[in-house]
Each structure stands twice: as structure tokens, then as C-alpha cells.
């Protein structure tokens with residue numbers, strides 16, 4: 001069922017968004033935003049703030065912690081609400097519906113506007129605190145980095161990759177991006193991991209995915225997380241999705257990552273369809289992708 005953003009957002013008032021975005025701002029400087037800072041960050045009257053906090057706490061958009069001081073931070077639902085409001089204002093999303101996929105690092109929902117859409121909220125850093133630490137290490141300044149930053153960077157990287165790849169490569173068409181969220185075309189199909197290919201389809205589907213990987217390389221990217229979980233198969237072809245970790249082809253590890261992508265994909269076919277998967281010389285295969293001379297699995301058989 002598609003829920004209308006307007007109805008869902010109608011529950012939240014302008015002042016609630018002021019509070020949420022004030023806390024978002026404060027989280028750039030500290031993990032928990034001190035209650036005393038809220039009038040400044042949210043530009044709300046101190047008298048109004050308590051009321052707004054209650055409303056947002058009731059809706060689980062905020063968390064509170066009291067140790068030396070009382071502090072607040074956004075939950076991911078709170079951050080989701082801010083991004084969704086931006087999409088609604090820009091009229092890129094009209095309604096949000098059922099979950100399409102819940103991963104370790106993202107939540108994807110069906111969404112609607114002039115076409116069926118997928119709304120992907122990145123959760124990197126929220127679910128994996130090691131990521132946050134890593135992100136901090138290579139941040140030159142000493143500024144605190146929250147998961148908001150890590151997740152937003154992932155969404156920006158994914159959207160940028162999709163914009164560079166579409167339409168030369170079969171990827172979901174990118175529609176919009178804000179904060180930790182990406183809006184893209186919704187793909188109808190079944191994940192390769194769940195597809196039950198007929199024996200006579202196996203070689204052709206493998207060929208199609210490798211052809212997309214070659215096209216992506218030509219467009220300047222290696223996916224770097226290729227697996228049977230990140231490919232949709234449909235009657236009209238394949239679509240490769242989930243691009244936040246993609247690396248440019250001039251990255252120092254791009255060859256290694258391409259080799260791993262090829263190995264993961266071919267490995268899946270060998271394991272699932274041992275009788276039908278052609279024997280491939282993976283080195284020649286990778287060489288041909290890098291040299292932009294890939295002409296199908298037939299040419300790189302061993």
C-alpha cells in the first residue's frame with residue numbers, strides 16, 4: 001500500500017522540522033546535542049522546544065541521553081523524515097509504500113511520483129560503527145563525524161555513480177538525492193541470487209552481466225561489490241544496482257577490485273549452474289574489459 005507523503009508529513013508541523021534540522025546541525029559538532037544549544041540551533045523559543053521534543057520523541061524521531069548533560073540526537077527515522085520532506089518539497093516523491101529490501105546498510109522502499117520509484121536510505125555508519133571510525137581517521141580535521149556524515153557520503157557517491165553510468169550502463173535511472181537518501185527508478189525483476197535460470201539462459205545472462213561490467217568500466221567505474229545480490233534479472237535484460245562503493249577506473253586498486261567482481265560473479269554461476277557455465281580464463285576476461293575489447297564469454301573461454 002502506498003502511503004501518501006502528504007498525509008504522513010501532515011502529522012509533523014513546521015516547528016517539528018525546525019527542531020529536527022537544528023539537531024541535525026548540532027550533530028556536526030557532537031554526538032549528543034546539548035539541550036541548552038537547541039534554542040540557538042533550531043531558532044525556536046525555549047518555551048516551544050519542550051513541546052516539540054515531546055512530539056518528536058513520541059514519534060521516535062529523536063533519542064535522549066542524560067549523563068553529564070541532557071543531549072539529543074536524531075534517530076534514523078528522524079533523518080529519514082528530513083530527507084523525505086525535501087523530496088516532497090521538490091516534488092520528486094509523492095508517496096512512499098512498502099519496503100522493497102532491508103539490507104545491512106540500507107532500507108529501500110517503494111515510492112511513487114510520475115513513475116514507480118525506489119527510495120534508498122543509506123544506513124552506513126549507523127549500523128556499523130567501525131565505518132564511522134574509519135571515516136574519522138581520514139578526515140583531516142578533528143571535527144566530530146556522526147553517522148549522518150558517513151551515510152550522506154554513501155548516498156552522494158551512489159547518486160554520482162548512477163548519474164555517470166546511466167544510460168550507457170543498465171542501472172536504475174537516478175532521480176534525486178538528499179542527505180542519506182537516493183531516489184531512483186524502481187526495477188521490476190528478480191535478484192540473480194533468487195533467479196532460476198533455464199539451462200539455455202545461463203550463458204546469455206552471464207554474458208549480459210559481464211557486458212554491463214565492461215560498459216561500466218568504459219564509463220569509468222568498477223562496481224566493487226558485484227554479487228548475485230546486486231543484479232536484477234528480468235525478461236528484457238539485467239540491471240546492476242547498489243553502487244555506493246564503486247571506484248573510478250583510475251583508482252590504484254581498480255584492477256584488483258574488478259578481478260574480485262568477476263570472480264564473485266563467475267563463482268556464483270559456477271556454483272549454481274555447474275553444467276551450463278562455460279570455463280573462462282578470468283585473466284583474459286579482465287584484460288579484455290580493461291582494454292575495452294570484451295566480446296562475450298565465447299571469446300574468453302579457456
Ligand SMILES: Nc1ncnc2c1ncn2[C@@H]1O[C@H](COP(=O)(O)OP(=O)(O)OP(=O)(O)O)[C@@H](O)[C@H]1O
Nearest residue numbers: 100101103104105106108118172185186187241242
Ligand atoms: N532500484 C530498485 N528497484 C527495486 N528494488 C530495489 C532497487 N534498489 C534496491 N532494491 C531492493 O533493495 C535491496 C537492497 O538494496 P541494495 O542492494 O542497493 O542495498 P544493500 O543490499 O542494503 O547494500 P548491501 O549490499 O551493502 O547490503 C535489494 O536487494 C533490492 O531487493
Ligand SMILES: [Mg+2]
Nearest residue numbers: 103229230242
Ligand atoms: Mg545489495
